[in-house]
Amino acid sequence: MKMKETLHLGKTAFPMRGNLPNREGEWQKDWEEKDIYGQRQKLNEGKPSFVLHDGPPYANGNIHIGHSLNKISKDIIVRSKSMSGFRAPYVPGWDTHGLPIEQVLAKKGVKRKEMDMAEYRQKCYDYALTQVDTQRNDFKRLGVAGDWENPYITLTPDYEAAEIRVFGKMAENGYIYKGLKPIYWSPSSESSLAEAEIEYQDVKSPSIYVAFKVADGKGVLDEDTSFVIWTTTPWTLPANLGISVNPEYTYVQIKADGRKFVVAKDLLETVQQAIGWESVEVLQEISGEKLENMTGQHPFYDRTSLVMLGDHVTLDAGTGLVHTAPGHGEDDYIVSKKYGLPVISPVDNRGCFTEEAPGFEGIFYDKANSMITDLLTEKDALLKLDFFTHSYPHDWRTKKPVIYRATPQWFASIDKFRQNILDEIEKVDWIIPWGKTRLYNMIRDRGDWVISRQRAWGVPLPVFYAENGEEIITPETIEHVANLFEEHGSNIWFERDAKDLLPAGFTHPGSPNGEFTKETDIMDVWFDSGSSHEAVLRQREELTFPADMYLEGSDQYRGWFNSSITTSVAINGVAPYKAVLSQGFTLDGEGRKMSKSLGNTIAPEKVINQMGADILRLWVSSVDYEADVRVSMDILNQVSEVYRKIRNTMRFLLANTSDFDPKDSVAFDDLRSVDKYMTVRLNQVIQEIREKGYEQYNFLHIYRTVMNFLTVELSSFYLDFAKDVVYIEAEDDYQRRCMQTVFYQTAVALTKLLTPIIPHTAEEIWSHLKEDEEYVQLAEFPEYQEFPNQAELLDTWSAFMDFRDNVLKALEVARNEKLIGKSLEAKVTIYPSEPVQTLLTAVDTNLAQLLIVSPDFFEVKSAGTDVPEQAQKFEDVAILVEKAEGEVCERCRQVKNSVGSHEELPTLCSHCAEVVAKEFPEAVSEGFETK
Numbered sequence: 001m002k003m004k005e006t007l008h009l010g011k012t013a014f015p016m017r018g019n020l021p022n023r024e025g026e027w028q029k030d031w032e033e034k035d036i037y038g039q040r041q042k043l044n045e046g047k048p049s050f051v052l053h054d055g056p057p058y059a060n061g062n063i064h065i066g067h068s069l070n071k072i073s074k075d076i077i078v079r080s081k082s083m084s085g086f087r088a089p090y091v092p093g094w095d096t097h098g099l100p101i102e103q104v105l106a107k108k109g110v111k112r113k114e115m116d117m118a119e120y121r122q123k124c125y126d127y128a129l130t131q132v133d134t135q136r137n138d139f140k141r142l143g144v145a146g147d148w149e150n151p152y153i154t155l156t157p158d159y160e161a162a163e164i165r166v167f168g169k170m171a172e173n174g175y176i177y178k179g180l181k182p183i184y185w186s187p188s189s190e191s192s193l194a195e196a197e198i199e200y201q202d203v204k205s206p207s208i209y210v211a212f213k214v215a216d217g218k219g220v221l222d223e224d225t226s227f228v229i230w231t232t233t234p235w236t237l238p239a240n241l242g243i244s245v246n247p248e249y250t251y252v253q254i255k256a257d258g259r260k261f262v263v264a265k266d267l268l269e270t271v272q273q274a275i276g277w278e279s280v281e282v283l284q285e286i287s288g289e290k291l292e293n294m295t296g297q298h299p300f301y302d303r304t305s306l307v308m309l310g311d312h313v314t315l316d317a318g319t320g321l322v323h324t325a326p327g328h329g330e331d332d333y334i335v336s337k338k339y340g341l342p343v344i345s346p347v348d349n350r351g352c353f354t355e356e357a358p359g360f361e362g363i364f365y366d367k368a369n370s371m372i373t374d375l376l377t378e379k380d381a382l383l384k385l386d387f388f389t390h391s392y393p394h395d396w397r398t399k400k401p402v403i404y405r406a407t408p409q410w411f412a413s414i415d416k417f418r419q420n421i422l423d424e425i426e427k428v429d430w431i432i433p434w435g436k437t438r439l440y441n442m443i444r445d446r447g448d449w450v451i452s453r454q455r456a457w458g459v460p461l462p463v464f465y466a467e468n469g470e471e472i473i474t475p476e477t478i479e480h481v482a483n484l485f486e487e488h489g490s491n492i493w494f495e496r497d498a499k500d501l502l503p504a505g506f507t508h509p510g511s512p513n514g515e516f517t518k519e520t521d522i523m524d525v526w527f528d529s530g531s532s533h534e535a536v537l538r539q540r541e542e543l544t545f546p547a548d549m550y551l552e553g554s555d556q557y558r559g560w561f562n563s564s565i566t567t568s569v570a571i572n573g574v575a576p577y578k579a580v581l582s583q584g585f586t587l588d589g590e591g592r593k594m595s596k597s598l599g600n601t602i603a604p605e606k607v608i609n610q611m612g613a614d615i616l617r618l619w620v621s622s623v624d625y626e627a628d629v630r631v632s633m634d635i636l637n638q639v640s641e642v643y644r645k646i647r648n649t650m651r652f653l654l655a656n657t658s659d660f661d662p663k664d665s666v667a668f669d670d671l672r673s674v675d676k677y678m679t680v681r682l683n684q685v686i687q688e689i690r691e692k693g694y695e696q697y698n699f700l701h702i703y704r705t706v707m708n709f710l711t712v713e714l715s716s717f718y719l720d721f722a723k724d725v726v727y728i729e730a731e732d733d734y735q736r737r738c739m740q741t742v743f744y745q746t747a748v749a750l751t752k753l754l755t756p757i758i759p760h761t762a763e764e765i766w767s768h769l770k771e772d773e774e775y776v777q778l779a780e781f782p783e784y785q786e787f788p789n790q791a792e793l794l795d796t797w798s799a800f801m802d803f804r805d806n807v808l809k810a811l812e813v814a815r816n817e818k819l820i821g822k823s824l825e826a827k828v829t830i831y832p833s834e835p836v837q838t839l840l841t842a843v844d845t846n847l848a849q850l851l852i853v854s855p856d857f858f859e860v861k862s863a864g865t866d867v868p869e870q871a872q873k874f875e876d877v878a879i880l881v882e883k884a885e886g887e888v889c890e891r892c893r894q895v896k897n898s899v900g901s902h903e904e905l906p907t908l909c910s911h912c913a914e915v916v917a918k919e920f921p922e923a924v925s926e927g928f929e930t931k
Contacts, residue, residue, distance in 0.1 A: 006916045007727045010655025014768045020612020024760045037145045044087040053547035055560045056095035059131035063138040066586045068604045072620040075144040079756035080694040083781045089542040090146035096128040096155040097458040098525040117494040124457040143613045152536045154528045161486035162535035168478030169571040183450045187351025188400035191453045199396040205232045209383040212296030215304045225260040227296045230318035234372040235365040238357035239325035241341045242306045246313040247289040255281040264320020275384045299381035310335040327406035345406035410452035421569045429579035438557045451524045458522030460493040465517045466510025530563025533576035550577040583625040589632030614758040621699040621757045649710045653747040654768045656726045660740040674845040675738040677797040685709045687784040728892045730915045749782040806874045814881040827857035831878035834863040854894040857884040
């Protein structure tokens with residue numbers, strides 16, 4: 001027979017290569033057929049619940065790498081809770097209404113304005129569901145466990161009905177009103193926008209100083225004087241109806257280069273430099289309040305502009321006199337309303353001027369800037385034209401600039417319950433503390449929420465109008481509409497006349513003829529998703545309200561986190577979540593934002609097809625997701641190397657316990673000291689991963705803890721010397737069984753702990769273990785145990801590791817000096833200090849074995865023995881390394897004095913000969929094959 005046949009070389013069917021791209025799909029199919037998710041839910045019935053409420057991704061296109069980070073993170077948390085004694089159902093959801101789907105259909109040639117509304121909306125509906133199916137398959141391929149056959153989708157009748165009821169309760173509480181006021185308007189989307197839908201980008205704008213001649217100076221100002229205003233939006237001048245000044249400021253009438261002007265005293269020098277006046281003389285000082293009710297002549301229209309007092313006027317920039325267009329600014333609107341000025345907004349849905357702006361009809365507002373400055377020059381009203389770059393609001397979907405535009409809109413009055421929201425924010429557990437400050441400040445500073453949109457694809461606002469124009473929103477009409485939506489879907493709003501959508505026999509004093517009309521606007525999509533606490537958490541029997549956690553990207557402080565707490569506090573008085581966790585964005589390997597134009601995006605599908613979903617999942621655990629995270633194929637290749645380390649270590653453990661029955665495990669008290677130490681360390685790893693990892697949602701800590709344990713304590717120490725035991729000793733040898741006990745316990749514990757992160761690989765490992773549960777996903781996490789004399793044991797082995805480091809350094813020096821090759825060829829003599837001698841005595845395991853040197857040539861001298869000159873000296877020990885002179889045993893490869901002592905097995909040491917003679921008698925009779 002061959003010599004290696006006498007070694008207990010580990011054997012396992014667990015392959016070295018995972019072949020994840022091909023095999024993960026097979027495992028997932030098996031899990032689906034066996035309903036592993038359902039089995040897990042059944043197992044956890046009656047346990048405390050933990051509900052992570054899924055924030056709905058938008059159903060449009062395949063998922064991107066940011067989706068993967070988000071969904072995998074949620075899955076890791078839900079799986080870990082399920083294995084930690086919680087009933088943790090997961091209901092995925094989708095956001096399906098809104099502009100992006102309309103834009104896709106437009107690109108496909110669908111012409112909304114040429115179609116029946118209900119027919120057009122049906123096309124949107126059908127398209128949205130195809131996208132849900134696409135993304136559902138993408139998410140499932142990531143290995144995300146959940147109730148995929150029963151997700152929540154914002155377009156379903158039950159969801160829409162619940163949303164209508166949320167609106168109705170808010171209206172009943174007095175929080176809903178209709179008003180004409182300037183709001184963010186996106187010409188590119190042809191719709192109003194909420195603050196949450198605004199982002200800022202730098203743009204180049206004109207900067208102009210304009211003279212408004214005094215029309216009525218109230219005897220204080222001559223009519224040959226002009227008020228000077230400064231603006232960066234010349235296009236709003238056709239809507240100008242006033243000039244605002246601060247009553248607390250001092251203004252000056254000046255003579256500059258032969259003309260008279262009025263500016264704020266404190267800004268005179270700045271304005272002089274900006275306009276380029278050479279000669280300036282102050283004629284008089286006037287308090288701001290004395291300018292009230294004066295009028296200026298509009299620079300190009302035959303009307304006057306009223307001078308009004310407003311606290312919003314500052315000295316930060318400009319002239320201290322603010323051009324006021326009540327239809328194009330919130331402050332303008334507020335001050336103009338106080339003075340009874342009308343609100344004109346001569347710009348249509350597409351951003352083009354209407355007939356209310358004579359001379360500019362049909363011109364896009366931005367193109368009108370140059371026309372207006374030319375006209376001002378012609379009228380001798382333009383004092384200075386310049387350009388500057390500044391931050392300007394944009395539509396976060398189309399990335400195009402937005403404008404302030406007054407249109408009739410529906411609002412939720414945040415003012416009426418703002419403090420209630422702020423109080424609830426204080427009660428939430430903000431896992432990333434700055435998140436609390438961010439949302440608190442947003443709610444504190446936000447205006448009323450514009451909840452209406454002028455689009456087709458969304459949930460209709462359930463508002464009726466009487467013949468006299470009076471709005472009708474009553475509990476009766478709301479419930480009737482909600483029931484209709486629940487039965488037929490919201491398209492019924494567009495299929496039936498208003499009177500057929502009202503309760504039978506409904507009457508109203510404002511409609512003597514029984515005629516009614518209905519609102520044509522739809523609800524803001526944030527109202528859709530922000531109603532999910534009512535439509536999902538309260539409707540699904542398996543879920544709870546409030547949810548235990550919301551987890552989304554950090555952009556959702558202005559989005560879903562914001563709209564959800566707003567609607568929930570409005571109707572329930574409480575936040576919809578107990579805890580909030582947010583994540584940063586995914587960047588490329590160089591820290592740049594991912595974009596198709598840069599070509600630096602990574603499709604999850606590509607990663608899965610090349611490497612497998614478990615690599616993507618392991619990457620998620622390897623990043624600090626609180627900040628923006630980097631990902632590239634190079635980074636993922638590095639993660640693949642880590643995966644290989646995990647896989648190969650687990651393969652070694654499986655291979656070397658293939659002949660081990662867990663029933664034969666050695667009790668802790670009967671283990672050798674080193675095995676006890678590794679058992680204690682394993683339990684510390686269990687505690688660390690559970691308490692500081694999973695319970696604190698710190699995946700990176702889990703990743704680092706596992707890798708440190710695998711590389712430092714297992715591979716570099718315990719498994720390194722283990723080969724000289726599990727390969728060499730007799731099959732049922734005590735030392736071997738001790739190590740196999742630790743191997744098996746380690747394999748089981750680590751497999752369970754890694755299941756939430758790499759479930760495919762964990763199940764593959766589990767199939768090679770000898771546990772009762774068929775699937776590791778149906779197992780529980782290992783419990784942390786304290787052991788007798790644990791602290792003393794850890795101290796001893798910590799000190800031993802320091803001693804071992806010194807021995808390894810000494811061996812390395814000898815190797816570099818060509819004195820030895822392998823460490824088993826060394827003769828090692830230890831000259832210890834008394835503390836080291838005490839330490840080595842306490843270590844009851846074979847020291848030579850632990851250090852991987854030949855025991856016949858390893859000696860520990862007594863403390864105080866003279867140290868040879870050639871020994872290497874360390875702080876508390878000296879070590880002499882020499883060449884071991886003797887025969888090398890062909891089986892254990894150690895230099896032994898006893899090689900040749902067995903007559904039939906002359907090439908083996910006495911110990912190996914004894915093992916072989918007992919376990920492989922044929923080797924004695926037949927001998928070994930030679931090459």
